[in-house]
Amino acid sequence: HYPAKESIPEGTMRDVYEWDTGKYLGAIPEASQTYNVVGNINEHGLVIGETTFGGLSQLTSQPKALIDYGSLIYITLQRSTNAQDAIRTIADLLDTYGYYSEGESFSIADKSEVWHMELIGRGKDKVGAVWVAMKIPDGYVGGHANQARITTFPQNDAGNCLFSDDVVDFARDMGLYEGSDEDFSFSDTYDPVTFEGARFSDARVWSMFSALSDESFQSQYADYAMGTNLTNRMPLFIQPLSKLSISDVYDRFSNHYEDSPLDFSSDAGAGRGHSPNRPRPLSWDYQQVTYINERSIATPQTGWNYVAQVRGWLPRELAAVMWFGADDSSTAPRVPVYGCATQLSPAYAGVGPQDGVPNRVLNFDLTKAFFVQNMVSNLAYSRWDVIYPVLSNRLGEVRESFHSQTMIVETEALQLYHTHGKEAAVEHLTAATVRFGDEMQSLWFQFYGELFVRFRDGYDIVPDVDNTECECEVKNVGFSDDWKSRIVQETATHYEEILSYGVSIGEDGHVIIDKDAFDGTDVKPLTKNKLLLKAMM
Numbered sequence: 001h002y003p004a005k006e007s008i009p010e011g012t013m014r015d016v017y018e019w020d021t022g023k024y025l026g027a028i029p030e031a032s033q034t035y036n037v038v039g040n041i042n043e044h045g046l047v048i049g050e051t052t053f054g055g056l057s058q059l060t061s062q063p064k065a066l067i068d069y070g071s072l073i074y075i076t077l078q079r080s081t082n083a084q085d086a087i088r089t090i091a092d093l094l095d096t097y098g099y100y101s102e103g104e105s106f107s108i109a110d111k112s113e114v115w116h117m118e119l120i121g122r123g124k125d126k127v128g129a130v131w132v133a134m135k136i137p138d139g140y141v142g143g144h145a146n147q148a149r150i151t152t153f154p155q156n157d158a159g160n161c162l163f164s165d166d167v168v169d170f171a172r173d174m175g176l177y178e179g180s181d182e183d184f185s186f187s188d189t190y191d192p193v194t195f196e197g198a199r200f201s202d203a204r205v206w207s208m209f210s211a212l213s214d215e216s217f218q219s220q221y222a223d224y225a226m227g228t229n230l231t232n233r234m235p236l237f238i239q240p241l242s243k244l245s246i247s248d249v250y251d252r253f254s255n256h257y258e259d260s261p262l263d264f265s266s267d268a269g270a271g272r273g274h275s276p277n278r279p280r281p282l283s284w285d286y287q288q289v290t291y292i293n294e295r296s297i298a299t300p301q302t303g304w305n306y307v308a309q310v311r312g313w314l315p316r317e318l319a320a321v322m323w324f325g326a327d328d329s330s331t332a333p334r335v336p337v338y339g340c341a342t343q344l345s346p347a348y349a350g351v352g353p354q355d356g357v358p359n360r361v362l363n364f365d366l367t368k369a370f371f372v373q374n375m376v377s378n379l380a381y382s383r384w385d386v387i388y389p390v391l392s393n394r395l396g397e398v399r400e401s402f403h404s405q406t407m408i409v410e411t412e413a414l415q416l417y418h419t420h421g422k423e424a425a426v427e428h429l430t431a432a433t434v435r436f437g438d439e440m441q442s443l444w445f446q447f448y449g450e451l452f453v454r455f456r457d458g459y460d461i462v463p464d465v466d467n468t469e470c471e472c473e474v475k476n477v478g479f480s481d482d483w484k485s486r487i488v489q490e491t492a493t494h495y496e497e498i499l500s501y502g503v504s505i506g507e508d509g510h511v512i513i514d515k516d517a518f519d520g521t522d523v524k525p526l527t528k529n530k531l532l533l534k535a536m537m
Contacts, residue, residue: 001037001038001039001341001342001343001344001349002034002036002037002074002077002078003036003342004033004034004035004036004043005033005034006033007032007033008030008031008032008033008034010032011029012029012030013027013028013029013030014027014028014029014030014075015027015356016028016066016067016068016071016075017071017353017354017355017356018068018070018071018100018353019068019069019070019071019073019353019354020068020070020353021353022352022353022354022356022357022358024356025065025066025067025068025071025100026064026066027066028066028067028075028093028096028097031078031079034078034079035077035078035079035080035081036339036340036341036342037074037077037078037339038322038337038338038339038341038344038433039306039322039324039337040073040077040306040308040322041077041308041310041320041321041322041337041339042077042078042080042320042339043316043317043320043339043340044080044081044082044110044316044319044320044339045110045111045310045311045316045319045320045339046077046080046081046082046083046085046086046108046109046110046320046339047107047108047109047110047308047310047320047322048073048076048077048086048106048107048108048109049106049107049306049308050069050073050104050105050106050107051104051105051144051145051146052069052101052102052103052104052105052146053102053103053104053105053118053144053146053147053148053191053197053201054102054103054146054191055102055103055120055148055190055191056103056120056176056190056191058123058174059103059120059121059122059123059174059190060101060102060103060120060121061121061123061124062098062099062100062121062122062123062124062127063124064098065097065098065099065100065121065127066097066098066100067093067094067097067098067099067100068099068100068101069100069101069102069104070101070354071354072090072093072094072099072101073106074354075089075093076089076090076093081110082110082111082112082113083108083109083110083113083114083115084113084115084162086108086110087108087115087117087133087162090106090117090119090131091128091129091131091164094119094121094127094128094129095127095128095129096127096128097127098121098127098128099119099121099122099127099128099129101121102120102121103118103119103120103121103148103190103191104118104119104120105117105118105144105146105148105149106118106119107142107144108133109308109310110310111310111311111312111316111319112312113135114135114136114142115133115134115135115136116133116134116135116136116142116144116149116150116236116237117131117132117133117134118131118132118133118144118148118149118150118186118187119131119132120148120190120191122170123174126170129164130164130166130167130170130171130190131163131164131167132150132153132161132162132163132164132167132186133161133162133163134150134153134160134161134236135159135160135161136237137160137237139239140237140238140239140240141208141209141212141237141238141239141240141244142236142237143204143205143208143209143237144205145201145202145203145204145205145297146197146200146201147187147191147193147197147198147201147202148186148187148190148191149187149202149205149234149236150185150186150187150236151185151186151187151188151233151236152182152183152184152185153186155181155182167184167186168181168184171184171189171190176189176190177189187233193230193233194230195227195230196227196282196283196292198224198225198226198227198230199225199226199227199292199294199295200282200292200295201295202224202225202234203225203226203227203257203262203294203295204255204295204296204297205234206218206221206222206224206225206234207225207255207257207260207262207296207297208252208255208297209221209234209238210260211251211252211255212238212240212241212244212252213238213240213241214241217238218260218261220232221234222260222261225261225262226261226262246307246309246323246403247399249307250307250334250399252297253297253298253305253307253329253330254297254298254329254330254392255296255297255298255330256276256277256296256297256298256330257276257294257296258276262294262296263276264276264278264293264294264296266482268486269293272385272479272480272483273382273383273384273385273386274384274385274480275381275384275385276296276298276384277299277300277381277384278293278294279293280293280301282295297329298328298329298330298331299328300328300377300378300381302327302328302329302332303327304324304325304326304327304332304370305324305325305327305328305329305332305334306322306323306324306325306334307322307323307334308320308321308322308323309321309322309323314410314414315414315417315422315425317339317340317417317422317425317426317429318338318340318410318413318414318417318425318429319339320338320339320340321336321337321338321339321406322336322337322338322339323335323336323337324336324337324348325373326348326368326369326370326373326374327370327373327374327377328377330392331373331376331377331380331388331391331395332373332377333373333395333398333399333440333443333444334399334402335348335369335402335436335437335440336402336406336432336433336436337433337436337437338429338430338432338433340425340426340429340430341426341429341430341433341434342426342430343430343433343434344433344434344437345433345434345435345436345437345438345440345441346367346437346438347367347368347369347372347437347438347440347441348369348437350368366445367441369437369440369441369444372441372444372445372448373444375448376391376444376447376448376451379448379451379452379455380451383455383458383477385480386455386460386477387451387455390451390454391451394447398440398443402436402440405432405436406432406436409428409429409432410429412428413425413428413429413432416428458476458477459474459475459476459477460475460477461473461474461475462475
């Protein structure tokens with residue numbers, strides 16, 4: 001959280017730390033006024049998100065650069081009021097102070113527009129970055145996932161496309177491009193797509209676009225998503241079949257390539273729980289051949305995620321709400337945080353590398369949402385097939401509860417705005433933000449306890465009031481038939497139960513032991529299956 005400040009004295013400096021590592025990069029002059037920023041939204045209803053695409057290695061090193069991609073987001077949010085203002089601020093900051101990071105894609109949204117911006121540094125000999133920003137048309141959906149996606153772009157349509165003056169000429173000067181301005185492709189020049197760029201990255205956009213389109217989209221671009229046809233590039237944005245709700249967006253963020261050619265929930269790596277989660281690294285070698293794990297939208301390695309809403313019909317102080325989850329986007333509950341909030345729940349508040357303070361991730365802290373949400377997620381990872389359906393159902397219940405609460409809170413805040421002014425409305429939404437965070441922390445810790453007692457030791461323990469011992473029913477989950485089949489195929493008779501002479505199967509199917517058959521001589525082993533066959537004869 002960065003509180004708003006006014007009348008900042010001239011000459012005030014702002015320290016900049018690399019957002020990922022906490023490395024001190026230097027100091028830049030502070031603006032005379034800054035806006036309230038909470039996470040990736042500000043008090044004006046401006047939202048900025050990003051994914052890193054990397055790009056050409058010769059352009060990712062800029063000596064003495066002072067601004068990295070993470071700091072760029074939060075400085076821009078503090079200094080900008082709308083999307084186009086943010087694009088100009090980003091360009092000016094980088095051209096003035098240099099760009100420290102790799103190539104980035106940004107989603108930039110305000111109350112009326114959404115833009116997709118991509119940029120990469122100018123390398124070691126020139127300060128700043130080259131960039132292109134495309135406006136997403138109303139009624140369309142865009143996406144990016146660690147692969148530059150802007151190819152050719154209109155260069156005479158400032159209402160829908162903005163770009164740095166040298167975005168083409170710089171490529172020519174660097175020997176990266178020789179064609180015409182009209183044929184210039186940002187992605188093909190500065191971040192040429194590779195197998196990994198398609199399979200690990202753009203495939204996630206493909207999965208989202210496929211879910212929002214008719215069946216032909218998935219098949220049309222499947223070869224590109226699988227990395228076998230890198231020229232079959234997808235459009236930058238699509239028109240979905242129907243208008244999206246926030247629940248639809250949540251569903252897309254929970255995607256693991258289910259029911260697609262990249263579905264990886266049934267192979268050997270999925271284990272007996274059909275888990276769609278894999279350990280890192282994404283690539284691994286075996287007998288001098290390199291293989292991969294799929295990288296879906298939802299993944300355990302997610303640090304945090306959010307879904308932002310910007311409601312153009314509300315006053316700017318009330319317009320933006322960020323639904324924030326502190327872990328995996330398929331397992332973490334999202335709590336509403338308002339862009340105008342001046343305080344956060346202690347479960348979600350704190351400082352980090354961007355403030356020059358290390359993340360103490362090895363110091364277990366049950367007061368923080370990160371740890372509690374990871375506890376639930378990691379329990380689900382251990383037995384995905386039986387725990388995740390319960391978790392998913394609870395996520396839906398919590399989502400509906402908090403959405404209902406926000407409707408009431410926002411109605412009250414709007415009334416306060418009109419009767420007592422914006423300060424009263426901001427105070428009301430701040431109190432709600434803190435309360436929501438506290439409530440979510442308590443709810444999710446309690447939910448962890450419910451999951452633990454129910455699924456401990458491999459069981460599924462459910463209530464049964466007629467059981468006088470524990471008022472519960474203890475169920476043995478066992479293996480699914482497909483996992484049993486895999487065990488038998490891989491181990492043959494290694495686990496097959498062995499009985500002996502003197503043991504038979506009765507007419508009712510029960511095993512009968514003839515004690516007189518054991519006379520101290522060697523007993524010839526006989527498998528239970530053979531006994532069953534003998535009994536049938």
